[in-house]
Amino acid sequence: xTRVKLVVQVKLLPTPEQASALDATLRxxxxxxSEVAATAREIxxxxxxxxxxxxxxxxxxxxxxxxQAAQHVIKKVCDAYxxxxxxxxxxxxxxxxxxxxxxxxTNPVTFRWDAAQPYDxxxxxxQYDTRTVSIWTVGGRVKNLAFTGSxxxxxxxxxxxxxxxxxxxxxxxxxxxxxxxxxxxxxxDPAGFLGVDMGIVNIAYDSDGxxxxxxxxxxxxxxxxxxxxxxQAKGTQSAKRLLARRRRKEARHAANTNHVIAKTIVTEAARxxxxxxxxxxxxxxxxxxxxxxxxxxxxxxxxxxxxTFLAYKARRAGVPLAEVDPRYTSQTCNRCGHRDKRNRxxxxxxxxxxxxxxxxxxxxxxxxxxxxGAESWGAVSRPHVA
Numbered sequence: 001x002t003r004v005k006l007v008v009q010v011k012l013l014p015t016p017e018q019a020s021a022l023d024a025t026l027r028x029x030x031x032x033x034s035e036v037a038a039t040a041r042e043i044x045x046x047x048x049x050x051x052x053x054x055x056x057x058x059x060x061x062x063x064x065x066x067x068q069a070a071q072h073v074i075k076k077v078c079d080a081y082x083x084x085x086x087x088x089x090x091x092x093x094x095x096x097x098x099x100x101x102x103x104x105x106t107n108p109v110t111f112r113w114d115a116a117q118p119y120d121x122x123x124x125x126x127q128y129d130t131r132t133v134s135i136w137t138v139g140g141r142v143k144n145l146a147f148t149g150s151x152x153x154x155x156x157x158x159x160x161x162x163x164x165x166x167x168x169x170x171x172x173x174x175x176x177x178x179x180x181x182x183x184x185x186x187x188x189d190p191a192g193f194l195g196v197d198m199g200i201v202n203i204a205y206d207s208d209g210x211x212x213x214x215x216x217x218x219x220x221x222x223x224x225x226x227x228x229x230x231x232q233a234k235g236t237q238s239a240k241r242l243l244a245r246r247r248r249k250e251a252r253h254a255a256n257t258n259h260v261i262a263k264t265i266v267t268e269a270a271r272x273x274x275x276x277x278x279x280x281x282x283x284x285x286x287x288x289x290x291x292x293x294x295x296x297x298x299x300x301x302x303x304x305x306x307x308t309f310l311a312y313k314a315r316r317a318g319v320p321l322a323e324v325d326p327r328y329t330s331q332t333c334n335r336c337g338h339r340d341k342r343n344r345x346x347x348x349x350x351x352x353x354x355x356x357x358x359x360x361x362x363x364x365x366x367x368x369x370x371x372x373g374a375e376s377w378g379a380v381s382r383p384h385v386a
Contacts, residue, residue: 003181004315005163008156010149012133012174018145021137022174026167028138029073030111032059036077041108046081048074064138072118080109114169116177124165124176128158133176135167147176156180171248185318190275190377193322195370196265196310197329197362198279198303201347204261205362207370208268212261224250254302262309270317277373278307279326324372333357334367 014022036055045051052074060070084104087093094101123136131154134143149157160180168175195207204212227246231239269276314321330350332339338354345351350361 002184004184004312005179006156006182006312008149008153008178008180010147010153010157010176010178012176013146013148014142014174018142019174021139021142022135022167022169024139025137026115026117026169027113028063028065029069029117030113030115032063032065032070033073033077033111033115034108035059035062036074037080037109037111040077040081041106046078048078051078066123066136068120068122069117069136072120076111076118077109080111084109116166116168119165119167119176126157126162128154182316184315187320188270188273188275188318190320191273193275193277193370193373193377194265194269194272195277195366195368195373196279197366197369198306199362202362203257204265204306205360205366206265206268207363207366209360209363210268211362212264213257217257220253255305258302258306258309262306262313265310266313266317266319269314269319275320275322275373275377276310276314277322277324277369277376278310279329279369280323320377322373322376324369324376326369329365329368329372330361332368334359334364334371 012022036051036059039055040046040051043054045054052071055074056070059065059073060067065073088101088105093104119135125134127133130144131148132144132146134141135145136142148154157178157180160182163179163181165179166177168177193207197205199205202211202213203217206212224246228243231243231246265276311321328339331341331343333343333350333352333355335357336352336355338352340353343350343352344361346361348361350359350364351357
């Protein structure tokens with residue numbers, strides 16, 4: 001049976017001495033990571049085992065790192081350059097030759113002092129009965145470090161296989177992000193598909209006609225945008241600190257909303273024995289054309305995060321998930337198939353110029369996505385004929 005990897009967050013409750021040891025450890029690891037990144041850029045070496053030959057001994061002795069910690073630091077640097085290369089290929093740092101792109105291509109990656117540090121089983125052990133961990137630091141092993149979490153998180157840690165963990169410092173607090181493995185059920189044979197259209201006014205709209213996070217959420221986002229503009233215009237140090245806190249608050253609110261939407265959609269699909277069809281989100285910000293007031297709204301919502309939540313929740317429930325081509329779903333009539341850009345009169349209204357059907361534009365698009373999901377699933381599951 002295959003397994004799904006999930007991340008469980010627990011909060012550490014260190015004493016002042018333990019917190020000081022964790023602080024020193026993150027600083028040493030990330031200082032070493034920045035040095036490794038500079039060496040990698042200088043010699044043009046970005047492969048883990050090759051880079052280890054040039055940097056392992058220096059960072060191990062120079063920063064009091066253990067053998068496992070030094071290897072994780074080098075791997076972290078290689079992963080960072082791998083991500084950077086992928087972003088460059090996707091033109092996320094501007095066009096070739098642009099100033100920003102040249103800067104990213106030539107300067108080494110740097111790490112904040114409190115960037116997350118990976119831990120494996122040799123560096124970290126759990127004592128579930130006493131809710132403590134024993135963790136490696138540059139000052140030696142710290143034992144009896146208390147942790148806490150929700151009942152579901154604590155149960156997952158105690159009953160599921162735990163893999164690599166990340167030590168995280170955020171807002172003056174310490175956390176461990178532990179990866180656990182959950183058995184993945186076999187996919188059901190879907191009796192149709194529930195189509196999901198994602199958009200600006202409505203974050204999601206399904207083919208059953210259910211609207212997710214509409215006017216209320218958009219009002220919240222507009223209020224946050226106005227507050228950001230006022231704080232940015234003020235420009236004081238206190239305003240900048242408040243901006244940083246507000247950013248994290250908005251991110252948590254968006255993640256919670258995306259979790260609720262994804263769970264509701266997956267639960268409905270599982271209840272009715274259907275799969276889920278979603279539009280391919282790659283390049284959504286480049287694909288859509290919006291008026292200037294809407295551009296901030298598009299960029300302030302994590303559609304990729306919602307798609308990720310849908311994918312892993314569907315896997316856990318055994319619900320098939322199909323990604324379909326989103327082109328022309330908003331211009332095509334779900335009843336007769338007639339496509340015309342004039343069919344969509346405005347953001348909400350769809351009127352087919354061929355058969356005359358009138359529908360909510362997002363609902364019509366979701367029905368088209370559901371139909372394409374069924375077609376793509378049928379093509380995948382259809383037996384091959386020689």
